[in-house]
Amino acid sequence: xxxxxxxxSATRDWLEANCPASMRLPEREEDMIxxxxxxxxxxxDAKVWLDKMAGRGWTAPAWPTEYGGGGLSSAEHGILQxxxxxxxxxxxxxxxxxxxIGPTLLDYGTEEQKQTHLPKIxxxxxxxxxxxxxxxxxxxxxxxxxRCEDRGDFFQVNGQKIWTSGAQxxxxxxxxxxxxxxxxxxxxxxxxxxxxxQEAVSVKPIKLISGNSPFCETFFDNARxxxxxxxxxxxxxxxxxxxxxxxxxxxxxxxxxxGRRGRYDALGQLPEIAKQYIGEVNGRIxxxxxxxxxxxxxxxxxxxxxxxxxxxxxxxxxxxxxxxTSLFKYFGSELGKKRLEIQLELMGTxxxxxxxxxxDDLESALTRTWLRSKAGTIAGGSSExxxxxxxxxxxxxxx
Amino acid sequence: xxxxxxxxxxxLKDAAKDFxxxxxxxxxxxxLRDDKSEAGFDRDTWAQMVELGWAGITIPEDFGGLGFGxxxxxxxxxxxxxxxxxxxxxxxxxxxxxxILHGGNDEQKNELLPKVASGELLLALAxxxxxxxxxxxxxxxxxxxxxxxxxxxxxxFVLDGHxxxxxxxVARSSGKxxxxxxxxxxxxxSGADGVGVTRTIMADSRNAxxxxxxxxxxxxxxxxxxxxxxxxxxxxxxxxxxxxxxLGGLQECFERTVEYLKVREQFGVPxxxxxxxxxxxxxxxxxxxxxxxxxxEALSALDESSDxxxxxxxxxxxxxxxxxxxxxxEGVQMHGGIGMTDExxxxxxxxxxxxxxxxxxxxxxxxxxxxxxxxx
Ligand SMILES: Cc1cc2nc3c(=O)[nH]c(=O)nc-3n(C[C@H](O)[C@H](O)[C@H](O)COP(=O)(O)OP(=O)(O)OC[C@H]3O[C@@H](n4cnc5c(N)ncnc54)[C@H](O)[C@@H]3O)c2cc1C
Ligand SMILES: Cc1cc2nc3c(=O)[nH]c(=O)nc-3n(C[C@H](O)[C@H](O)[C@H](O)COP(=O)(O)OP(=O)(O)OC[C@H]3O[C@@H](n4cnc5c(N)ncnc54)[C@H](O)[C@@H]3O)c2cc1C
Numbered sequence: 001x002x003x004x005x006x007x008x009s010a011t012r013d014w015l016e017a018n019c020p021a022s023m024r025l026p027e028r029e030e031d032m033i034x035x036x037x038x039x040x041x042x043x044x045d046a047k048v049w050l051d052k053m054a055g056r057g058w059t060a061p062a063w064p065t066e067y068g069g070g071g072l073s074s075a076e077h078g079i080l081q082x083x084x085x086x087x088x089x090x091x092x093x094x095x096x097x098x099x100x101i102g103p104t105l106l107d108y109g110t111e112e113q114k115q116t117h118l119p120k121i122x123x124x125x126x127x128x129x130x131x132x133x134x135x136x137x138x139x140x141x142x143x144x145x146x147r148c149e150d151r152g153d154f155f156q157v158n159g160q161k162i163w164t165s166g167a168q169x170x171x172x173x174x175x176x177x178x179x180x181x182x183x184x185x186x187x188x189x190x191x192x193x194x195x196x197x198q199e200a201v202s203v204k205p206i207k208l209i210s211g212n213s214p215f216c217e218t219f220f221d222n223a224r225x226x227x228x229x230x231x232x233x234x235x236x237x238x239x240x241x242x243x244x245x246x247x248x249x250x251x252x253x254x255x256x257x258x259g260r261r262g263r264y265d266a267l268g269q270l271p272e273i274a275k276q277y278i279g280e281v282n283g284r285i286x287x288x289x290x291x292x293x294x295x296x297x298x299x300x301x302x303x304x305x306x307x308x309x310x311x312x313x314x315x316x317x318x319x320x321x322x323x324x325t326s327l328f329k330y331f332g333s334e335l336g337k338k339r340l341e342i343q344l345e346l347m348g349t350x351x352x353x354x355x356x357x358x359x360d361d362l363e364s365a366l367t368r369t370w371l372r373s374k375a376g377t378i379a380g381g382s383s384e385x386x387x388x389x390x391x392x393x394x395x396x397x398x399x
Numbered sequence: 400x401x402x403x404x405x406x407x408x409x410x411l412k413d414a415a416k417d418f419x420x421x422x423x424x425x426x427x428x429x430x431l432r433d434d435k436s437e438a439g440f441d442r443d444t445w446a447q448m449v450e451l452g453w454a455g456i457t458i459p460e461d462f463g464g465l466g467f468g469x470x471x472x473x474x475x476x477x478x479x480x481x482x483x484x485x486x487x488x489x490x491x492x493x494x495x496x497x498x499i500l501h502g503g504n505d506e507q508k509n510e511l512l513p514k515v516a517s518g519e520l521l522l523a524l525a526x527x528x529x530x531x532x533x534x535x536x537x538x539x540x541x542x543x544x545x546x547x548x549x550x551x552x553x554x555x556f557v558l559d560g561h562x563x564x565x566x567x568x569v570a571r572s573s574g575k576x577x578x579x580x581x582x583x584x585x586x587x588x589s590g591a592d593g594v595g596v597t598r599t600i601m602a603d604s605r606n607a608x609x610x611x612x613x614x615x616x617x618x619x620x621x622x623x624x625x626x627x628x629x630x631x632x633x634x635x636x637x638x639x640x641x642x643x644x645x646l647g648g649l650q651e652c653f654e655r656t657v658e659y660l661k662v663r664e665q666f667g668v669p670x671x672x673x674x675x676x677x678x679x680x681x682x683x684x685x686x687x688x689x690x691x692x693x694x695x696e697a698l699s700a701l702d703e704s705s706d707x708x709x710x711x712x713x714x715x716x717x718x719x720x721x722x723x724x725x726x727x728x729e730g731v732q733m734h735g736g737i738g739m740t741d742e743x744x745x746x747x748x749x750x751x752x753x754x755x756x757x758x759x760x761x762x763x764x765x766x767x768x769x770x771x772x773x774x775x
Contacts, residue, residue, distance in 0.1 A: 391677035
């Protein structure tokens with residue numbers, strides 16, 4: 001047996017023995033685990049599963065073992081994902097620690113930063129959030145104004161962030177701050193890590209159209225940041241910040257492998273939904289127009305997944321992918337949004353219920369997921385911004 | 400299935416690129432058109448292509464071919480697509496040879512395939528009877544008389560039917576138009592009694608033919624009444640290889656358009672600085688990248704004879720139809736007035752794209768087929 005085959009069978013056996021039965025059921029939005037000191041484990045199995053996976057470093061399978069990761073090669077990582085898929089095992093934990101700040105620290109962090117922060121992400125002990133956007137700095141992120149001043153043995157931070165996802169559950173925040181107000185827009189920015197367990201950091205949840213409050217305003221009022229938590233050089237934070245955005249965009253589009261496969265799987269598959277709500281004639285969905293919509297979306301989805309795979313194969317075979325993550329961010333989020341619009345069409349008024357009594361689980365989950373999907377083409381750099389990036393960086397079109 | 404080319408395939412692609420650029424640039428197509436060439440392609444260039452082994456890329460070595468597989472053929476088709484190269488490669492080596500390889504008996508294979516590989520035999524597949532692709536739509540009758548099969552009826556849009564030496568006719572021995580059962584493939588000589596070929600020059604300056612068959616004697620290819628088993632395979636091969644050609648054409652068209660956006664100035668700036676054009680170009684870029692992936696996947700599926708060839712061929716053909724249509728329409732639009740001129744080449748891509756679109760199934764056909772194959 002080759003090494004990979006024996007890895008596969010050992011992995012399969014281990015998962016079979018260790019993944020609790022309830023962790024193999026489809027996962028709803030509210031079941032997702034983000035970790036951190038405020039995480040409530042309503043199902044105790046979720047904590048058991050997290051600890052077992054974290055024990056092997058398999059919550060961050062590709063990170064080096066010296067920082068608590070699994071140290072898996074990309075082939076092994078793929079096998080682990082396949083085997084988890086096979087038994088329907090849930091991703092034990094996810095969040096910005098895994099998809100954004102972790103990979104960025106691996107790229108740019110000091111040894112001390114990696115040793116301090118990465119193992120606590122792997123174990124689920126610490127949860128992170130992202131302090132980028134400000135009321136006056138959205139797409140034009142580099143115009144941010146949050147100030148950060150050198151106070152001798154520490155930095156002091158003052159200002160306001162907004163749209164900080166999960167800030168009310170997070171322990172630490174990675175943030176872009178202005179360290180040189182006189183320098184040009186991109187040159188006076190630094191990337192710092194701030195402990196949120198201090199009086200000087202406060203958060204205020206914002207309610208969304210979906211009724212949920214997944215994000216907050218975050219205020220820094222003389223907040224303290226230790227000097228060793230400056231990532232990259234002072235005033236060179238834009239470079240670090242952009243790299244993080246690439247990791248963010250890959251994960252939004254599900255490219256990073258660590259992302260959940262089939263974001264909307266819990267809502268069922270469009271063809272089945274169509275048959276259930278519209279009916280079928282001679283094996284075809286009984287509405288040519290809606291069937292066409294479903295087919296276009298499904299076929300685009302398949303072409304998109306193949307392109308994700310091609311991009312991974314291209315990077316594995318030595319070359320860097322010839323196209324940017326912006327393609328995946330743009331196309332993937334637009335596709336997901338469209339998929340939900342089609343599902344609404346298919347389910348009719350059953351897709352638009354608000355109270356949870358009159359509508360079944362799938363139906364009321366859909367209403368909210370549909371609303372939330374609208375953020376996919378705004379957060380992490382809007383679709384328009386991704387198209388600007390492709391036009392400029394990939395096609396070389398002039399400003 | 401791999402989605403990256405191996406070294407040999409990359410070398411073949413580079414060689415094909417050079418060959419097409421030097422030996423069959425778009426200017427050759429224009430010249431053939433303006434000279435009203437009888438064949439619609441250049442015989443010397445075809446001989447060189449044969450010399451390179453292209454006529455036999457997918458034909459096994461036992462029958463005189465290269466046995467290099469469909470991905471190999473695909474990269475050659477792609478490069479031919481870039482320069483809108485005119486040649487009998489597709490009709491003969493993809494469709495015709497495919498019918499013989501998958502339908503022929505040993506004797507037929509031994510006799511005919513080496514002749515395809517050596518370039519002396521040109522083939523055509525006579526399938527359509529209406530303006531729309533219909534794999535099982537044949538009404539044309541075939542009857543057995545003595546040892547031979549006799550076909551009567553008419554066929555449309557027979558690609559390269561005006562030059563083929565032999566024609567594979569899809570006829571019906573039982574049932575009615577639309578039935579999968581009852582189709583029979585018959586191989587006839589184009590010079591046989593009762594064959595009337597009318598060349599049809601298409602908008603892309605390539606050729607097809609309307610062919611009348613009046614009691615034409617031919618030989619059976621494959622099993623009587625079971626022609627669809629062969630046809631299904633061959634049509635998928637054809638759809639996937641045509642998609643490869645389209646991939647080349649649309650990339651060339653897209654690259655030329657992006658280049659034009661950088662050099663054409665209006666309002667004192669390059670028009671490529673206008674966001675209205677930038678965003679459309681970026682969206683096209685995404686469609687082009689997705690197109691590359693589906694074609695590669697479909698080609699490897701052919702090489703590995705995997706179960707999902709049929710659905711991948713429809714996935715590829717539908718996407719390539721749509722993307723080539725989009726990119727070539729936008730190509731003309733973004734070139735402004737000059738895009739409308741015959742002198743400028745961008746319009747040629749639009750004409751070619753539409754003919755390709757309707758060959759072997761438009762997008763409506765392939766989306767419907769994909770849905771049926773997936774059970775909805
Ligand atoms: C659900 C959600 C979660 C988020 N989570 C976080 C988070 O955790 N941390 C964080 O820091 N931020 C977060 N954000 C903020 C997000 O990054 C910003 O919303 C985003 O960058 C857009 O900024 P804006 O909202 O200020 O919109 P604006 O920049 O004001 O954009 C408004 C519209 O103008 C368009 N536009 C702007 N500039 C251009 C241009 N140059 N060309 C063409 N069109 C343009 C935009 O595409 C958009 O359609 C989140 C947002 C959402 C919706
Ligand atoms: C069939 C035909 C008949 C014609 N007849 C006449 C005639 O009788 N008399 C006459 O004087 N002219 C005539 N014209 C010329 C016609 O008016 C021009 O072709 C037209 O104004 C476009 O200019 P252009 O060709 O230079 O394209 P360009 O201006 O170079 O445009 C190229 C592309 O860039 C786009 N573009 C340009 N500027 C912007 C911008 N600011 N923002 C976004 N996109 C932009 C255009 O929409 C186009 O897609 C004719 C053209 C055609 C095709």
